[in-house]
Amino acid sequence: MSKIKNFYKNLYRRLFQMDDRLLLIIAGSIAGICSGLAAVALRLSLESVLELFHPFRQYWWAFILPAVGALLSSFYLEKIAREGAGHGVPEVIYSVSRYGGLLRFRSSYSRLISSFLTIGSGGSAGPEAPVVMSGSSIGSNIAKFLGLNDRQRITLVGCGTAGAIASIFNAPIAGMVFAIEVILGEWKFVNIIPIAIAAVAGAQVSHALIPDQVIFNHLPFQVGGADILPSLGLAVVTAMVSVLFTKTLRQTGKIAKKSSLPFWARAIIGGSTVGIIGMFMPVVLAEGYHSIQSMISGTFSMGMFFVFLAVFAKIFATAMTLGWGGSGGIFAPCLVIGSLTGVLFHKMLIVLVPSFGCASEGAYALLGMTGLVSGVMQAPLTGIFLIVEITGGYETILPLIVVSSISSTMSHYIEPASFYFKELIERGQFLRPGTDARILSDLNIRELIETEFVKVSENMVFRKFIELLKISNQNFFPVIEDETQEYKGVIQISAIRKFALDPGMYDMVFLNQIMDTKVMTASLENDLQEVLDMMDINHMDSMPVVENRRFIGMISKTRILDLYRRELIMQTSDQ
Amino acid sequence: MNYKLLHIFRNTPFGRETFLQSLYFCKTINAFPVAYIPKSDKFLMYFSNDAVQVDLDHSYLTSSDTAKGHAEDLFKEMQIKPMFYEPKNFTASTLPDISTNFDYLCCPRSVSDLSSKIGLGHIGPKVRRIIKHSTFPILITSPVFKPWKSISVFFGGSKNALNALKLGLKIAMSSGFALKIYTLLEKQDEAYYKDLIKKEGLAEPVGQLSSHWHFYEKKDFNTMLYDVPHDSLIVLGAYGHGIIKDILLGSKMEQIQSTVTNNLLITGPYCSVEL
Numbered sequence: 001m002s003k004i005k006n007f008y009k010n011l012y013r014r015l016f017q018m019d020d021r022l023l024l025i026i027a028g029s030i031a032g033i034c035s036g037l038a039a040v041a042l043r044l045s046l047e048s049v050l051e052l053f054h055p056f057r058q059y060w061w062a063f064i065l066p067a068v069g070a071l072l073s074s075f076y077l078e079k080i081a082r083e084g085a086g087h088g089v090p091e092v093i094y095s096v097s098r099y100g101g102l103l104r105f106r107s108s109y110s111r112l113i114s115s116f117l118t119i120g121s122g123g124s125a126g127p128e129a130p131v132v133m134s135g136s137s138i139g140s141n142i143a144k145f146l147g148l149n150d151r152q153r154i155t156l157v158g159c160g161t162a163g164a165i166a167s168i169f170n171a172p173i174a175g176m177v178f179a180i181e182v183i184l185g186e187w188k189f190v191n192i193i194p195i196a197i198a199a200v201a202g203a204q205v206s207h208a209l210i211p212d213q214v215i216f217n218h219l220p221f222q223v224g225g226a227d228i229l230p231s232l233g234l235a236v237v238t239a240m241v242s243v244l245f246t247k248t249l250r251q252t253g254k255i256a257k258k259s260s261l262p263f264w265a266r267a268i269i270g271g272s273t274v275g276i277i278g279m280f281m282p283v284v285l286a287e288g289y290h291s292i293q294s295m296i297s298g299t300f301s302m303g304m305f306f307v308f309l310a311v312f313a314k315i316f317a318t319a320m321t322l323g324w325g326g327s328g329g330i331f332a333p334c335l336v337i338g339s340l341t342g343v344l345f346h347k348m349l350i351v352l353v354p355s356f357g358c359a360s361e362g363a364y365a366l367l368g369m370t371g372l373v374s375g376v377m378q379a380p381l382t383g384i385f386l387i388v389e390i391t392g393g394y395e396t397i398l399p400l401i402v403v404s405s406i407s408s409t410m411s412h413y414i415e416p417a418s419f420y421f422k423e424l425i426e427r428g429q430f431l432r433p434g435t436d437a438r439i440l441s442d443l444n445i446r447e448l449i450e451t452e453f454v455k456v457s458e459n460m461v462f463r464k465f466i467e468l469l470k471i472s473n474q475n476f477f478p479v480i481e482d483e484t485q486e487y488k489g490v491i492q493i494s495a496i497r498k499f500a501l502d503p504g505m506y507d508m509v510f511l512n513q514i515m516d517t518k519v520m521t522a523s524l525e526n527d528l529q530e531v532l533d534m535m536d537i538n539h540m541d542s543m544p545v546v547e548n549r550r551f552i553g554m555i556s557k558t559r560i561l562d563l564y565r566r567e568l569i570m571q572t573s574d575q
Numbered sequence: 576m577n578y579k580l581l582h583i584f585r586n587t588p589f590g591r592e593t594f595l596q597s598l599y600f601c602k603t604i605n606a607f608p609v610a611y612i613p614k615s616d617k618f619l620m621y622f623s624n625d626a627v628q629v630d631l632d633h634s635y636l637t638s639s640d641t642a643k644g645h646a647e648d649l650f651k652e653m654q655i656k657p658m659f660y661e662p663k664n665f666t667a668s669t670l671p672d673i674s675t676n677f678d679y680l681c682c683p684r685s686v687s688d689l690s691s692k693i694g695l696g697h698i699g700p701k702v703r704r705i706i707k708h709s710t711f712p713i714l715i716t717s718p719v720f721k722p723w724k725s726i727s728v729f730f731g732g733s734k735n736a737l738n739a740l741k742l743g744l745k746i747a748m749s750s751g752f753a754l755k756i757y758t759l760l761e762k763q764d765e766a767y768y769k770d771l772i773k774k775e776g777l778a779e780p781v782g783q784l785s786s787h788w789h790f791y792e793k794k795d796f797n798t799m800l801y802d803v804p805h806d807s808l809i810v811l812g813a814y815g816h817g818i819i820k821d822i823l824l825g826s827k828m829e830q831i832q833s834t835v836t837n838n839l840l841i842t843g844p845y846c847s848v849e850l
Binding site for chain 1: 579607616619621626628630666667668
């Protein structure tokens, strides 16, 4: 038995402890496969339930379907899964930023079920954010099971994300790029290989279970140099629509949160509103892949005015679904709104310049999708690779890059934070690796405190203090009360010069007469950022740390700088 | 010493009992109790290798308008300065992150199952996960306020048990109460355990602070439990074995907690105690 144990230990050490890349590749592929399976399960079940409900959409009462779906979804999240709201991606980014990618196990399935209920009943949302949440949680829990450290766990969270996106869109490069660009926020060699392998594993799972799939089929597009100029115009329009979409989503959510209605009433109101809009404009319902397909293939039959209305209707319907109790993501709505914007732009171009030899409506739908994805997520690479992969059309790559880069830049100019990051930035929790805020948040105030300080009694006579001064190299002396040991103030060498230079005062002054009681103090509850802010405002280089009225130690800028450098090197190194 | 204990306050008569127990514990060992009055029925605790979501039963949110006042009254009754914990970070708007930078945490046996909160029952799954992952000891209180007057350490020789012994010594030093050690002889004899504490450098403090070291044969497990004074704080290690052994053989800690009504102070596998 002990021989087997030793053999296993040796093997483990040789394979994984010397270099964890192999471990991450193996664990990453497992995360990719599992998250791929979760994504395929959601996609197939959504397809079935949407087909099941399709015949009922013609009846007048069909508007209650999204309401019932939203109600069940919010009830499930609130009462059964007890998840706490949110569509998932910001939670994953938050966990990666702050807690080394630790995610709850329940998140690996809860959002799949709730989004199935929402989208399956016709709610305007996408299945991508739920599968990202699920995949990330799977990756995180595999890391927990294997007892991996924070850095390895974050990589596996990225692997889960990549596998999920790669599987649901059958787009491995987009999955990899999304995981690195949006979720992890760092392009490190050590992350890229496991994430790439996980993305391929996820896509292969999807391919094996749903063979011969290209999500959106189309004929080859004839895109020429003449389309570059209109692409610029489309990029500006998609940037504007992206900002409008982001703001509407946030405002609608805020209104819902402020209302005193219970969660179930909010879900019914949101779902019914979507249902009513959907009766007149079915393009707003569910994830909208069929509408996108018809726009890309040039068979979309709506007139210009109705397409214009549909853009706003889809924005509003998505905001009502996600803000008022439904569950899902914004990826698919972005694609629908983007393709509608592209179609609208093409129609306007034809009306204004009838003889303009531009590409087909389908090509512009494609460009519109890229513009919206890049604008809303402010992730240009994700936008480009996703559209190229899901349409299989490389002929539009040049205008895609133009639209994507201009749209993300413009929307960033108008609204500096993307939809995913906005809430985290407002809460001060958007902490990307290697940034000042992240490094400060990763340093624990406890490890920065210097505790080797001689404390002095408030009743000490000044002569005795001078004797102490001769043998000490401290610049600060915390003063404490004899009986309770409570902190009373601090003696700073620089502030007692006048007493020190007058020996006549030595026996006349006690420390409680000359100590500084107004010095700002920090506590163990303070974040390092708060401590540094206090030091800057009060022009201090060191600050006493006091907890429960007891002196704990001193915190100094020199010590902070030392550990800051160590942490910075660790976070920015490639290992 | 500047130790802090976190107590999740439940504004009910049962909650009052457990809070009094926390206050008494802190007063006895000269630690500071910090009360958290939950505003939502769930919170998250991020440990080094797990995120534990604690779903509180609805009694934790009873009469939220009077909760703070009731807690303050109890602080005053025990002549302790009131301190309350306010979460700074939120995973979601209704899901606060509760800091794990405490030295002790007080838990009833279950936080999410209303039906078993009064009786001894089993330790709930959330409390179990907290014990398994926390780096600090967990105080599991008796169902009614019961001041303890001595300390009893269950010492089985494992790494967790050594931690429990160190913790018992620490509590004995700060409280001044007598310490008794209880050992069940399963595979080893008395000499083995005595050698073990010598090797760990604990022989001297044990000699100074411990009044008795009782040894029992394996079959006398229940006798040992009965011999522990009813007003003693039991300190023990938990989940020292792997999950398979725990499932197959059961956990001693689970057996003990379902038998005795004493207050328990439990050190989990990630808990590190320094003398």
